[in-house]
Amino acid sequence: MPGIIRYGSYIPYFRLQRQAIGAGRGERAVASYDEDAASLAVEAARDAMRGGVAVDSLIFATTSPPYAEKLNAATIQAALDLPESIASFELSATTRAGASGLALGLDLAKAGSTALVCASDISVGAPGGTREAQGGDAGVAFVTGSEGDAIARLLGKATCTIEILDIWRIPEERFPRSWEERFAAETMGPALLDTAQRALSAAGVSGSSLTHVVLDGVNPRTLAQLPRVLGLDPAKIVDGLTQTIGRCGCAHAGLGLAHVLDRAQAGDRILVVSEADGADALVFEVTEKIRSFPKPRAVQRWIDSKRNDLSYPTYLKWRGILPFEPPRRPDPERPAAPVMRRHERWKMAFVGSRCLRCQTAHLPPQRVCIHCGTVDEMREERFADTSCRVATYTLDYLAYSLQPPVVVAVADYEGGGRFSCELTDVDPKQVSIGDQLEMTFRRLYTALGVHNYFWKARPMR
Amino acid sequence: MASKGIKDRVAIVGMGCTPFGEHWDKGPEDLLIEAAREAYASANIDPDQVDAYWLGTMASGFSGLMLSEALKIPYKPVTRLENMCATGSEALRNAAYAVASGAYDLVMAIGVEKLKDSGFSGLAMANPPHDGTISSMTAPATFSLLAPAYSKKYNVPEDTLKQVLARIAWKNHKNGARNPKAQFRKEVSMETICNAPAVAGMLGIFDCSGVSDGAAAAILCRAEDAHKYTDKPIFIKALAFAAGPAEGYFSQGYDFTTFPEVVRSAEDAYRQAGVTNPREEISMAEVHDCFTPTELVLMEDMGFSPRGEAWRDVLDGRFDGNGPQPINPDGGLKSFGHPIGASGLRMMYEMWLQLRGEAGPRQIPNPRLGLTHNLGGAPGRCVSFVSIVGL
Numbered sequence: 001m002p003g004i005i006r007y008g009s010y011i012p013y014f015r016l017q018r019q020a021i022g023a024g025r026g027e028r029a030v031a032s033y034d035e036d037a038a039s040l041a042v043e044a045a046r047d048a049m050r051g052g053v054a055v056d057s058l059i060f061a062t063t064s065p066p067y068a069e070k071l072n073a074a075t076i077q078a079a080l081d082l083p084e085s086i087a088s089f090e091l092s093a094t095t096r097a098g099a100s101g102l103a104l105g106l107d108l109a110k111a112g113s114t115a116l117v118c119a120s121d122i123s124v125g126a127p128g129g130t131r132e133a134q135g136g137d138a139g140v141a142f143v144t145g146s147e148g149d150a151i152a153r154l155l156g157k158a159t160c161t162i163e164i165l166d167i168w169r170i171p172e173e174r175f176p177r178s179w180e181e182r183f184a185a186e187t188m189g190p191a192l193l194d195t196a197q198r199a200l201s202a203a204g205v206s207g208s209s210l211t212h213v214v215l216d217g218v219n220p221r222t223l224a225q226l227p228r229v230l231g232l233d234p235a236k237i238v239d240g241l242t243q244t245i246g247r248c249g250c251a252h253a254g255l256g257l258a259h260v261l262d263r264a265q266a267g268d269r270i271l272v273v274s275e276a277d278g279a280d281a282l283v284f285e286v287t288e289k290i291r292s293f294p295k296p297r298a299v300q301r302w303i304d305s306k307r308n309d310l311s312y313p314t315y316l317k318w319r320g321i322l323p324f325e326p327p328r329r330p331d332p333e334r335p336a337a338p339v340m341r342r343h344e345r346w347k348m349a350f351v352g353s354r355c356l357r358c359q360t361a362h363l364p365p366q367r368v369c370i371h372c373g374t375v376d377e378m379r380e381e382r383f384a385d386t387s388c389r390v391a392t393y394t395l396d397y398l399a400y401s402l403q404p405p406v407v408v409a410v411a412d413y414e415g416g417g418r419f420s421c422e423l424t425d426v427d428p429k430q431v432s433i434g435d436q437l438e439m440t441f442r443r444l445y446t447a448l449g450v451h452n453y454f455w456k457a458r459p460m461r
Numbered sequence: 462m463a464s465k466g467i468k469d470r471v472a473i474v475g476m477g478c479t480p481f482g483e484h485w486d487k488g489p490e491d492l493l494i495e496a497a498r499e500a501y502a503s504a505n506i507d508p509d510q511v512d513a514y515w516l517g518t519m520a521s522g523f524s525g526l527m528l529s530e531a532l533k534i535p536y537k538p539v540t541r542l543e544n545m546c547a548t549g550s551e552a553l554r555n556a557a558y559a560v561a562s563g564a565y566d567l568v569m570a571i572g573v574e575k576l577k578d579s580g581f582s583g584l585a586m587a588n589p590p591h592d593g594t595i596s597s598m599t600a601p602a603t604f605s606l607l608a609p610a611y612s613k614k615y616n617v618p619e620d621t622l623k624q625v626l627a628r629i630a631w632k633n634h635k636n637g638a639r640n641p642k643a644q645f646r647k648e649v650s651m652e653t654i655c656n657a658p659a660v661a662g663m664l665g666i667f668d669c670s671g672v673s674d675g676a677a678a679a680i681l682c683r684a685e686d687a688h689k690y691t692d693k694p695i696f697i698k699a700l701a702f703a704a705g706p707a708e709g710y711f712s713q714g715y716d717f718t719t720f721p722e723v724v725r726s727a728e729d730a731y732r733q734a735g736v737t738n739p740r741e742e743i744s745m746a747e748v749h750d751c752f753t754p755t756e757l758v759l760m761e762d763m764g765f766s767p768r769g770e771a772w773r774d775v776l777d778g779r780f781d782g783n784g785p786q787p788i789n790p791d792g793g794l795k796s797f798g799h800p801i802g803a804s805g806l807r808m809m810y811e812m813w814l815q816l817r818g819e820a821g822p823r824q825i826p827n828p829r830l831g832l833t834h835n836l837g838g839a840p841g842r843c844v845s846f847v848s849i850v851g852l
Contacts, residue, residue, distance in 0.1 A: 328582045335593030343592040362711055364594070370711045392610050392717050394662035396602035398583055405661075408598050410606065412713045420596055420710065433613065444593065452593040 002109030003150025004284070006143040006293065008047025009258045010040055010120075011136075011245055011302035013425035013461065014310045021312050023133035028246030030310055031122050031137035033318040033402035034424055034442040037062040038072045039453065040139030040251070041118035042079040042441040046384070047296040048141040049080060054114065055143060057087040059105055061097035061119040061250045065090070066443070066451050068171065075453060076118060078348035079441045081382055091250075095121065095167075095218045098140070098250035099274030102257075103282060105144035106154050114145040121249025124319055126175035136246025138302075140254035151293050152261060152270065152284040156202030160195045161278040162188065167218050174321075178219075185221035192222055192279050193229055199281035200230070200271070207231040210283075211268035212238050214256035216247070217275035226273065244303050253280075259299040266290055297461075305461040307427070318402055329400045334447040345380065350439060350455045352417060353378035361417030383439065388413040388457065390435045395428050400445075411437055411457050425458040436460050464701065466733030467561045472687035472694040473679050473850070475504025478810040481675035481798030482644040489521045489575040490531035492676035496803075497532055497571055500678035504690045511680070512565035513538040517552035517572035518802035519545060520586045528571065545837025546751065547702075548572060549805025550846040553679055554700045560681050567686075573676035574800035583672060584801075600751065601669050603839035605662030607754035610717035615769040623663060625772040626753035627654040629780075630667045630795055633750060636782045637792025639823040644671040644798030668753040673798030677806035679813075693817040698830065699733035699849040701726040709841020722845040723762040723836065730847040731764070736830070739764040743786065743849070744828035745815060747808035749836040750793040759834060760788070763847075782823055790815065790823050805846065808833035812850050 012035055015027040031040060041060060049055075060073040073088035089104070091097040098119030105115035120139035125131025147153050166184035169176040200207060207230035215237060217223045227234060238260055240247075248255060253274035260270055268286040273279060316322035345351040346364045353365035355378055360371040363383060368375050393409040407423040409431070423431065424442060437457040444452045477499025479492050487495075493516075501508055516528040516539055525539030544551040549572030556570035579585050584600050596603075612622045631651050637643035649667060657665035680690070687694035703726040709715030727739070736742045748763065750756035760771035765786060766779075774780065780788035791797050791811035794804060812831035814820040835846040 328580065329599075330579075330581060330585045330587070332597075333588060333591070333593075336590035339590055339592040343594070347592050347594050360711075366711075370706060370708055391713065392606050394598075394602050394605040394609075395659070396597075396599055396605075396661045397659050398599040398601060398661060399597050405659075406597065406602070408596075408602060410717070416713065418711055418713050418715075420598070422597065433609065444597075454594045 001147055001154045002106050002144055003147055003153035003287070004142050005145040005149040005151060006048045006053055007258050007261055008044045008141045008296040009255055009299050009302060010043035010047065010139040011299070012040070012138070013305065013307055015306050015308035016310050016312065016315050017308055018133050021133060026243035027308055028133065029136040029138055029248065030315055032424060034444060034456065036066045036443045036451065037064045037120045037122055038066050038075045039441050039443055040120035040137065041076050041141065044120065044139035045076065045080055045116060045118050045141040048143055049116070050296065051294045053143055055082065055086060055116040056113040057089070057108055057115045058082065059089045059091065059101045059115055059117045061091040061101035062121050063092060063095055063097065063249055064122045064124070065092055078344060079453070081345070081349035081351065094277045095249045095252070096274050096276035096278065096280060099253040099272065099280040099282070100159070102142055102254060103157055103159060103280050105142060106157070109144040109146065114143060117142045117144060119250040119254050121251055123247070123249045124175065127316065127321065131176060134242065134246055136248040138245060138248035138251045138255055140251045140258055142254065149289065150287055151289045152286050155205060155283040155285050156199050157280070157282040158195045158198035158202060159278065159280045160191050162191055164188065164277065167276065181219055181221050184219045185224065188222045188275065189225050192275055193226060195279045196226060196230060196271070196273050196281045199283050203283035205269055205283055208233065209269060210236055210271050212236055212260040212264065212270045214238055214253060214260060214270065214272040215240065216253040216256055216273065219275065222275050223273070255299060262298040262300065264290060327400050329398065332400060332445040332447045332452070334450045335452050347454055349382055350384040351380050351382045354381045359416065361413065361415065363417050363419040383413055383417060384455065386413045386415065388437050390431065390433050390437060391418065392433060393431050407431060409437065409457060422456045423458060424456040464729050464733065466699055467557065468698050468733055469696050470561050470684050471557045471681055471697045472684045473697070473809065473813060474682055474687050474690035474694050475500045475506070475680035476678065476810050476813045477503060478642060478677040478807055479675050480642040481671070481673045481800055481807070483577045484674040485577065487674065489518070489573050492575065492674060493528055493531045493571060493573050496573070496676035496678040497569065500569065500680050504680040506567070506680065506690060508532065511567050511569050513559060513568045514540070515552040515556040515568070515570045516541045517543065517548035517805070518574060519543050519548050521573055521575040521802065544844055546749065546801050547805060547835040547837040547844050547846045548802040549677065549807065550833065550835040550848065551805070553806060553809060554702060554846065556681050557697055557700060560683050567680065567682045569678055569680055570806060571676065571678035572802040572806045574802040575674045576672050576800055577674050599661065600839070601664050602661040604752040604755050605664045606717045606840055607758050608663045611754065611758065614716060614718050615772070617772050619663065622772065623655060625757060625775050626663065626668055627651050628775050629750065629753040629756050630654045632781050633789050633793040633795035636790050636823060637796025640792050640797060643792040643796050644673045645796045664752055670751045670794035671796065671798035673800050675798060675800035675803045675807065677803045677810050679806055679809055695813055695816045695850050695852060697848065698851050699730035699847070701729035701733065701847045702844070704844045705842060707842040715841055717840050719758060720762050720836065720840060720843060720845060722843050723759060723834070726845040726847045727763050730849050734830070734849040736849065740766070740786065743830050743832050745787045745790055745825050746832040746834065747789055747791065747793065747811050748834040750789055750795050751799065751836070755836070756788065763834065787825050790820070790825060805833065805835040808835060809848070809850070816850065816852055
């Protein structure tokens with residue numbers, strides 16, 4: 001059987017306290033103004049791919065695709081510096097697509113192919129509603145491959161597809177609508193149970209022998225009966241993260257699984273159920289490889305690394321829900337397609353160049369060496385995972401931004417190279433010369449319908 | 462030798478300069494006409510005596526037609542050029558070489574900018590089509606990088622440095638208050654300067670040059686012809702220019718406390734003019750005080766202060782209007798205003814007035830050599846112009 005060979009997760013830095021919107025306790029994760037589903041997926045996938053792993057295909061699942069037409073998976077492929085020869089697939093239209101994507105990745109793995117499965121969402125709901133309060137923003141990524149490399153091998157899985165009006169949204173509308181919750185809860189219950197039972201029987205595993213159970217649903221009521229009927233030990237049902245980050249759409253089932261894998265032992269058995277328009281159920285067994293694979297950042301670390309004083313108006317402004325007075329500065333310029341294509345590895349993958357003669361690093365890549373003047377004797381070098389330090393910095397109160405002031409640092413990279421870049425997820429009062437930074441893939445702005453992606457730096461998280 | 466120079470071969474025999482400011486009622490053509498007419502009158506010439514023109518504007522128009530159409534210049538060579546904020550000085554430099562070469566006898570360098578029609582705060586100009594990775598930093602942000610770097614390198618506490626920068630703004634406002642053509646003709650207290658709203662880093666509103674409209678022009682001829690036009694010509698002793706390879710953008714070695722481009726162009730100018738001790742020999746200078754930390758660093762790059770000492774010279778009043786080496790006696794970019802294409806020629810206009818003893822209440826006693834310095838770009842990546850003129 002195939003399995004998961006790597007995984008990674010990403011939870012944005014900001015939290016909105018539900019108190020701030022009169023929606024009870026806890027907080028939800030909020031993507032910054034410069035993030036979208038593609039950039040969240042890239043961040044999670046970078047963690048999964050750390051140290052390098054070759055993949056044959058890329059699956060991207062989201063209900064909040066940055067482009068309705070134009071492959072968002074291609075953005076992810078380019079940002080991860082993956083070869084153009086990989087296959088790519090985009091899944092959408094249901095928050096179950098993350099779990100379905102993982103199941104599909106495992107099928108591809110069974111066929112001998114290694115797949116990177118990314119799932120992410122920016123969960124937006126109408127102001128004052130449940131989705132706004134209970135949703136969250138995050139990304140998760142898995143690499144599926146052969147059993148021999150698996151940290152968690154698939155024991156069995158099952159799925160079902162149900163035509164039901166529970167949560168829906170047409171492309172022309174911004175916010176999802178929902179039917180009375182009890183309708184789907186009662187109607188879907190039997191199918192959900194059947195799917196989970198089929199998965200367990202395919203795995204040859206009983207409910208009581210499970211070590212961890214991840215239950216995720218667009219309508220949490222549908223899951224209510226499952227533990228009792230399957231004979232699950234309530235203590236084995238893992239925290240749904242509703243109090244800390246909210247339900248993060250397509251990423252959520254995977255985040256729950258990643259959270260379990262962060263602390264799992266060899267031999268642990270995990271059931272993952274994800275519900276929306278039907279269900280996917282997957283049963284895994286953790287292997288000995290869990291001890292030795294390159295561990296990603298733990299989900300808990302992302303949860304703990306946060307700033308939770310975001311104001312509600314700022315949140316609404318970031319999501320484009322609340323109009324605001326723009327600064328008295330020119331609108332951002334739409335980047336030009338041919339220039340972006342010529343500079344693709346720089347712009348999307350943060351690839352600079354290094355002189356073969358004198359080893360001087362250049363960001364962006366140059367043809368003529370700044371140090372020795374040698375022409376066209378450079379090798380490409382990716383700086384996305386190279387740490388850097390603040391050489392000097394400033395706060396720009398005049399520049400256009402959804403989060404003024406813009407913090408700009410002159411960043412000096414370990415092993416040479418300098419680049420002046422914008423900082424993000426940063427408290428302007430906390431920056432100082434010498435601070436260590438890491439690069440992060442962001443959507444700088446959108447102009448005339450073009451999303452402008454590039455890299456920023458952020459304090460280490 | 463890197464540059465041979467044209468010391469004492471070219472004279473400026475007439476100049477004109479409009480008031481700088483928010484000219485809501487004047488277009489760039491109006492400003493060009495005003496500056497050109499004042500320059501013609503100043504050199505006692507008819508427009509048809511001028512053989513060729515160099516027009517500098519960064520973004521207020523295109524081609525020589527902008528000038529020939531406005532002034533109805535009949536079928537003469539008009540070159541339009543741009544070199545960022547050093548555009549006005551570039552017009553002068555190229556015009557000077559044209560008469561020095563003998564190609565023309567009498568030429569005009571003219572610069573103009575109309576910034577206040579954009580409706581934006583600060584400078585705003587469109588970029589050529591790009592990949593979306595270019596810096597979004599505004600001009601004040603790029604120059605604000607100088608302040609913390611200077612503070613750290615020379616152990617000047619940030620609150621002391623804030624006083625130094627405020628002192629520069631205070632001085633330039635004080636000078637501008639004595640200049641009828643300046644944009645801001647009011648003295649501003651140190652307290653007001655220090656408490657102004659933040660723009661970038663340590664910089665407040667008063668640390669930034671005035672965004673304005675204006676034009677300035679100069680008439681040039683070969684030195685031997687100068688007295689045909691005026692009894693009091695001024696002579697070009699040096700013209701230097703340096704464009705950097707953007708080393709500071711790529712190299713970790715650059716520390717944001719100097720402009721290598723300025724150091725190079727100043728060295729070249731001093732060599733051309735035979736100046737060996739600029740702190741003593743340069744009577745006065747108009748320098749590119751786009752933001753207060755720029756002026757501070759320039760004092761060291763120009764050799765007016767030893768490295769790490771300019772901040773003391775500033776506080777000691779060395780560069781005040783009545784100090785031993787007045788800097789920006791006309792108010793500078795800070796208070797006279799900074800219509801990009803015009804600024805380099807505006808700097809020269811002050812040298813023209815001072816050397817001829819026509820600077821009124823801000824007249825410097827017996828100036829011998831004057832210097833103008835004009836910079837375009839940002840720390841780490843810029844162009845720099847230095848001229849020296851005298852009697």
